[in-house]
Amino acid sequence: MYAKRIIVIGAGIGGLAAALGLQRRGFKVAVDERAREIREVGAGLIVTANARRALHDLGVDEDLERLSCCVPIMYTCNYQTGEIIREHPNAGIREKYGFATLQVHRADLHTLLMNAVAANDPEALHPGHEFVGLDETETGVTVRFANGATDSGDALIGADGNASAIRALLFPGVATTFNGQVAFRALLPANAVPDRVNEIGQGMYAGPQRYILHYPLRGGRIMNIIGCGQATAWEEEGWAIPATNDEFLNAYCDFAPHLLEMIGNIPEGGLFKWGLRDREPLATWTTDRVGMLGDAAHPMTPFLGQGACLAIEDGMLLARAFAASESVKEALVRYEGARKERGNGVQLMSLEEGRALQDPRIPRKTAVDRGLLKYDPVTVPV
Template identity: 35%
Template sequence: MATIQDRPVIIVGGGIGGLAAALALALKGIRSILLEQSSEFREVGAGIQIGPNAFRRFDLLGIRKAVDAIAVFPDNLIMRDALTGEEVTRIPMGERALKHYGQPYGVIHRADLHDALLQACRAQPLISLHTSAKVTGHVDHGDSVSVTLADGTVIEGSCIIGCDGLWSALREHVVGDGKPRISGHIAYRAVLPLAEVPEAQRENNVVLWAGPKTHLVHYPLRRGELYNLVAVFHSNRYEEGWNSYGDVAELNERFQNQQPQVHTLLNKIESWRMWVLCDREPVGNWTKGRTTLLGDAAHPMLQYLAQGACMAMEDAVCLADKLAARRDDPNSAFLAYQQERYLRTARVQLMARVYGDFYHATGPVRELRNAFLSGRTAEQAYAGNQWLYGG
């Protein structure tokens, strides 16, 4: 029977989750082969928010210094009503939140986090990185595994970790639940040089303008050199992928009658990238034999809690711990890993949907939201998020 000491772990997918898994395994003395189907390692997207729970994993993965050097640490998380302009709530970050959670709250360009992980992986002799390596098939031999690439190459290993994202082919083998669930929400993203942002709107905060069936989020990136914009609205449009071009006319129509500050930022962008927001129903099993799933392949979630990348890194550290403790039995390690993770990730999946409804509330629900949040203290906000950021 092949153990992880005899043959390497095969990781399918070179995004944040796949790189984090390879790095976590290497730090436990476990070899891996990481297969990325694209011709180069790169991350599509713009800014992401990273909670205190993610910073704990940066420490464990040894990339904290690299992240701190390029991340931005906002002073506050702010929600404003997009119709009236009133400030609904303000949660102080910085030293006050650091004292509560023991770790900071930051924002970072997705490509910068990906690069920090990639450079750390390249420095590890136990990690073999491969591009242009599209997996077209795999076989569980009972005591080992093998994968076949598009060019016919067969690679043998001890087990497989599927980090192949929302449209995971390995998930279809393991779970078999078909296509992702379409939320009916579309996100447009763009990044501006700071010089193009009106001075009155330059602030070291994460700001969310909550509107009827819409919201706009903006915050600085790369030490304040860039400004990240994400506009989300309800739509029936559907295109797979993360890199389609958006319809500016539709964007402006959805955000009509909102505050001038919202339109000032929206009008600064000539070309938007868009993606349709999808997730899946939570499942209690994402392991089959010597194959398991990680990150979006296991538990894809809407972005409203800003936890997709954070959960993937939590997965990676947990999975490495379980494999290190059960080096001769990958299936047992995989089952222990999912047992520890599935309820937490299911809670995040479900709460992300709730937060999406909360942000996009209309009518009396909007008024109730504003009244509830405006009366909340910082300490109450910290306590409310303890389950997430303290994990």
């Protein structure tokens, strides 16, 4: 085998999907994660057909469906009254694309991927390894970690997310701006959720410059809530900045009373916020021995709900590119050739959606409207 050891930095959904895909094609993989314990935050994720095709190929889709929700209808509602404006039946999605849309607890998807990687190789996962530097030569890559350890491999995959240290090192100078938008997230037990919200299941309420989205997780026992849009104050980047219910309520005070009641019921310590960053697409994702994937390659704002789905697609294409090649360089050229247009394209569409939310004259489009679910990462040429 031309690549005896591939190092993946970041055990997020993208890094683990890539690791699993590579292992299933016979490659030895080491996954280095900065967190001391490898786990996901408690939040929801919408997983659509394009990503489910890859998850099916990776052998985790069936278990994911069993653990998740698959709402019969996704609703768009009036933000002030809650009245239903548009229905999106999930059966139609399944019929058209082969897989319905799932409402997933991030930790469930993450655990399935992590367990599958560890089952293939109990030595593969290395928590407490924060990437700080690399040396790339003609024959390989050596990586340095904050804990003083080093590791060497034939190739390095940067899957270290939105604020990627690998991207900053290899491709410095990519513009990053706070776009004035802040997101809130919370999970609420179903018994603390107003009946109207539980009855709707998945509801999207777009108001002036802000929206609220809720959907059920884990068979309906939990409701995932997201509020996203224009804010008055600057916020840090990151997933876990604590917020108070009053902050959320004040920013969305013109939304329907039952939505505000739901926000008021969020348990103390259960609400988080962060500021969104717009980043320009990268001109290139790879060097001779280093490739980027997921948010590290195409940092995504949340407006199309496709960031994790794209990271999974990347993982599948990366694994297929390595399997189809005879050198690391060839694999990374194939991977970038197959993926850059899709990844950068969706990154730009997501930025466009963020702008449309700010300006009512620009029509908003969902991932379905934009045809993103058609993409098949298992069969697309690589």
